[in-house]
Amino acid sequence: MNERIEEILYKVEKPSRYIGGEINSYEKEINENTIRYGFAFPDIYEVGMSHLGMHIIYNLLNELDNVYCERIFAPWVDMENVLRKEDISLFTIETHSPINELDIIGFTLQYELSYSNILNILNLGKIPLRSSERDETHPIIIAGGPCAYNPEPLADIVDFFVLGESEEVLIEVLDAYRKIKEKGLNKKRLLEEVCKIEGVYVPSLYEVQYNEDGTIKSFIPKKEDYPIKIKKRIIKDLNNVFYPEKVIVPFADIVHNRAMIEIFRGCTRGCRFCQAGMIYRPVRERKSEKALELADKLLRNTGYEEISISSLSTSDYSQLNELVRGLIDKYLNKKIGVSVPSLRLDSFSLKLIEEIQKVRKTGLTFAPEAGTQRLRDAINKGVEEKDLIDAVTNAFGLGWNTVKLYFMLGLPTETYADIDGIADLGKKVVDIYYNIPREKRSKGLKVTISTSSFVPKPFTPFQWEPQDRINTLVEKQNYLKSKLKHKNITYNYHDSKTSFLEAVFARGDRKLGDVLIRAFEKGCKFDGWQEQFLYDKWMESFEECKINPNFYANRQRGYDEILPWDHIDVGVSKKYLMKENEKAKNEELTKDCRLGCKGCGINNGFIGGVC
Amino acid sequence: MYKILAKFIKKDRMKFISHLELINIIERALRRANIPLKFSQGFNPHPKISFAAPLAVGVSSEGEYLTVEVIEKIEIDNFKERLNKELPKGIKFIKCKYIDSKSKSLMSLVEDATYIIKCITQDSYNINEVDEILKKFLNNEEILYKKVGKRKGEKIINIRNNIRNMMVLSVIENEVIFKVTVATGSKGNLKPEIIIEKLMDLEGISIDLEKLRVHRLEIFSSMGNKNLVPIDRII
Numbered sequence: 001m002n003e004r005i006e007e008i009l010y011k012v013e014k015p016s017r018y019i020g021g022e023i024n025s026y027e028k029e030i031n032e033n034t035i036r037y038g039f040a041f042p043d044i045y046e047v048g049m050s051h052l053g054m055h056i057i058y059n060l061l062n063e064l065d066n067v068y069c070e071r072i073f074a075p076w077v078d079m080e081n082v083l084r085k086e087d088i089s090l091f092t093i094e095t096h097s098p099i100n101e102l103d104i105i106g107f108t109l110q111y112e113l114s115y116s117n118i119l120n121i122l123n124l125g126k127i128p129l130r131s132s133e134r135d136e137t138h139p140i141i142i143a144g145g146p147c148a149y150n151p152e153p154l155a156d157i158v159d160f161f162v163l164g165e166s167e168e169v170l171i172e173v174l175d176a177y178r179k180i181k182e183k184g185l186n187k188k189r190l191l192e193e194v195c196k197i198e199g200v201y202v203p204s205l206y207e208v209q210y211n212e213d214g215t216i217k218s219f220i221p222k223k224e225d226y227p228i229k230i231k232k233r234i235i236k237d238l239n240n241v242f243y244p245e246k247v248i249v250p251f252a253d254i255v256h257n258r259a260m261i262e263i264f265r266g267c268t269r270g271c272r273f274c275q276a277g278m279i280y281r282p283v284r285e286r287k288s289e290k291a292l293e294l295a296d297k298l299l300r301n302t303g304y305e306e307i308s309i310s311s312l313s314t315s316d317y318s319q320l321n322e323l324v325r326g327l328i329d330k331y332l333n334k335k336i337g338v339s340v341p342s343l344r345l346d347s348f349s350l351k352l353i354e355e356i357q358k359v360r361k362t363g364l365t366f367a368p369e370a371g372t373q374r375l376r377d378a379i380n381k382g383v384e385e386k387d388l389i390d391a392v393t394n395a396f397g398l399g400w401n402t403v404k405l406y407f408m409l410g411l412p413t414e415t416y417a418d419i420d421g422i423a424d425l426g427k428k429v430v431d432i433y434y435n436i437p438r439e440k441r442s443k444g445l446k447v448t449i450s451t452s453s454f455v456p457k458p459f460t461p462f463q464w465e466p467q468d469r470i471n472t473l474v475e476k477q478n479y480l481k482s483k484l485k486h487k488n489i490t491y492n493y494h495d496s497k498t499s500f501l502e503a504v505f506a507r508g509d510r511k512l513g514d515v516l517i518r519a520f521e522k523g524c525k526f527d528g529w530q531e532q533f534l535y536d537k538w539m540e541s542f543e544e545c546k547i548n549p550n551f552y553a554n555r556q557r558g559y560d561e562i563l564p565w566d567h568i569d570v571g572v573s574k575k576y577l578m579k580e581n582e583k584a585k586n587e588e589l590t591k592d593c594r595l596g597c598k599g600c601g602i603n604n605g606f607i608g609g610v611c
Numbered sequence: 612m613y614k615i616l617a618k619f620i621k622k623d624r625m626k627f628i629s630h631l632e633l634i635n636i637i638e639r640a641l642r643r644a645n646i647p648l649k650f651s652q653g654f655n656p657h658p659k660i661s662f663a664a665p666l667a668v669g670v671s672s673e674g675e676y677l678t679v680e681v682i683e684k685i686e687i688d689n690f691k692e693r694l695n696k697e698l699p700k701g702i703k704f705i706k707c708k709y710i711d712s713k714s715k716s717l718m719s720l721v722e723d724a725t726y727i728i729k730c731i732t733q734d735s736y737n738i739n740e741v742d743e744i745l746k747k748f749l750n751n752e753e754i755l756y757k758k759v760g761k762r763k764g765e766k767i768i769n770i771r772n773n774i775r776n777m778m779v780l781s782v783i784e785n786e787v788i789f790k791v792t793v794a795t796g797s798k799g800n801l802k803p804e805i806i807i808e809k810l811m812d813l814e815g816i817s818i819d820l821e822k823l824r825v826h827r828l829e830i831f832s833s834m835g836n837k838n839l840v841p842i843d844r845i846i
Contacts, residue, residue, distance in 0.1 A: 015627035303639030335656045
């Protein structure tokens with residue numbers, strides 16, 4: 001290990017975050033033909049290593065000859081202080097190289113509140129923040145992941161974005177990079193070349209003009225041959241796509257410390273607040289046979305004591321029974337835990353969960369999202385009160401005593417009657433428990449009600465809707481708090497200031513780049529970490545850049561407005577989103593599209609899923 | 612049921628692994644190596660692995676011990692080989708043997724441990740000077756240390772008896788290397804770094820505590836008589 005790096009590891013907490021050398025991590029020879037790629041997760045090791053996408057890309061790229069993918073994470077605050085004090089560049093986990101020695105650094109954008117960490121990482125790596133300040137001597141900075149569907153707030157920072165599932169497109173990008181590098185790397189030529197690859201968006205090749213009111217007047221390619229619309233990429237067949245079989249086993253106790261098998265992508269439920277439900281369409285399943293085979297290889301290669309399946313709405317998986325049966329039969333006697341998250345809690349699921357959890361009954365989680373049927377219909381959450389009541393009755397009867405309920409505050413059309421509904425549901429759950437004969441229930445009921453604040457997201461039917469103002473959200477939280485004073489009920493809520501910032505960046509445009517840089521200069525980082533979040537510094541930054549954050553978070557947009565992400569094509573049409581938004585106002589449900597096509601548009605040119 | 616005693620080293624980058632992390636690393640290596648593990652009873656079964664004496668983060672060692680229980684007697688060299696293939700660089704099993712499955716827990720046997728401590732001093736010394744300082748230090752009948760407990764608050768203890776043995780191995784200008792044997796385990800435990808702190812306190816030698824480097828050589832037990840022997844000799 002590099003001596004200077006070794007010295008600083010004595011000075012930080014949890015040094016195992018930084019040492020590398022984990023089982024299944026790659027050690028590769030670096031020569032002049034090697035493209036050095038850095039997969040950067042703009043949060044700490046424990047968070048980044050829990051992310052399945054990172055493992056997929058890491059293993060995919062490292063199986064290629066002449067490409068070496070190393071990992072980069074945001075150093076925790078103590079490490080950052082040491083790096084700055086001793087003037088040491090942020091380094092990769094694999095070889096402890098300064099990150100500016102890499103050819104390409106790819107950031108994954110999982111949540112808006114990690115943007116300031118991107119700037120911090122670049123700065124700690126002595127890399128200029130703006131794309132325009134970097135040339136061939138600096139790494140090419142790219143980004144992908146769900147937040148890349150509205151890339152505009154990072155348009156000044158990132159050289160180009162990769163939209164959609166990147167297993168194929170990333171390899172095309174690396175091929176293009178290699179070709180250009182052989183002729184002598186020229187950043188401008190590279191950008192012009194990669195913009196021809198489907199799924200690649202190069203923001204500097206486009207000109208944005210604004211109206212006097214701050215909305216977008218026009219968004220035009222600077223040359224005719226640049227694509228007008230940039231279409232996301234998808235993998236057509238999950239049974240044949242690359243899947244990492246030898247995933248890194250971290251030393252540190254990370255957030256999701258277990259083997260993961262992805263069983264499908266996409267979701268057909270169509271909840272109107274949910275971005276994942278729209279941007280990951282169409283649904284594509286991996287056969288259970290294939291999933292079981294992967295599980296076996298993963299467990300053999302990692303030695304993990306737990307396996308989890310990963311997807312959006314797990315209960316929708318067509319071979320769920322076969323798969324979970326298979327996992328239980330094979331692994332429970334080997335003392336390998338099986339976890340099946342995101343289940344709809346019908347009686348079938350409860351039986352499954354009971355079998356998996358055997359004696360120890362951990363908490364059950366329900367997400368009705370809204371307190372009344374009216375609002376649940378408006379957001380198209382296809383759950384009825386009866387579903388919750390039945391599930392909870394069953395669960396208490398089977399010996400559960402801990403229940404978590406998730407809701408959102410500030411959903412479009414919400415009134416105080418809907419908030420009363422949340423409190424009523426909580427109390428009903430308590431009543432159900434006490435109505436079960438004492439000898440049939442487990443002692444010590446604990447009901448936890450959590451509310452998050454609704455953040456309108458691009459490419460959802462609510463993309464035009466305003467977010468509630470911070471003080472409105474606080475009033476609603478306080479109101480609910482006063483209604484939930486009960487010995488068995490705990491009420492948790494998210495800080496509405498962070499939700500506000502999230503809303504600004506979720507639907508932001510290019511003008512936010514300056515604010516982001518200003519906030520970084522004022523020390524903003526780890527905005528998603530409550531104790532690190534500096535709300536006042538952010539507000540100062542908006543003010544100094546003469547940007548009104550309410551314009552982004554709290555403004556009602558019209559259907560005719562050009563939205564900052566309109567040049568991105570996720571497959572779901574704007575027309576469909578408008579129709580869904582209108583249906584929300586009329587509290588009309590849209591059924592699961594497995595039961596019949598709803599014309600969202602994904603089957604026009606994105607063939608491969610259920611459609 | 613069979614019990615294996617294993618001696619292993621933990622060095623290089625692995626010295627930065629915490630004890631809890633180490634447990635996971637060993638457990639997963641055993642699973643990858645397909646060792647027929649014995650599991651604890653109860654609703655959260657764990658392989659039956661126990662360690663002699665946890666090592667602090669940043670301390671390397673060439674004398675670590677653990678026992679692991681298996682349900683099938685596998686050839687011991689085969690066990691060692693299979694496991695070493697699955698362990699990360701820096702952790703290596705060097706000696707393994709079957710021991711009486713009813714033997715006392717390792718933890719309860721441990722009495723002493725020997726360390727090498729590298730110190731960077733502010734002033735330069737020669738070996739005689741450091742020897743003198745050390746002699747004076749060890750001549751104290753009482754070396755009082757303020758122990759800050761997690762729950763019970765502060766407590767003043769005399770650590771002199773917990774320093775079994777201490778000598779200077781080498782002095783080269785600002786670099787002084789000591790070898791110490793200290794009480795370790797449930798009957799008395801002393802972190803080697805504390806000795807250096809007290810040495811600074813009482814004898815006025817100035818040492819950069821941030822640059823202290825500690826390496827454990829061996830863990831000992833006496834089996835009731837005076838002769839200390841490495842753990843693997845007594846079971």
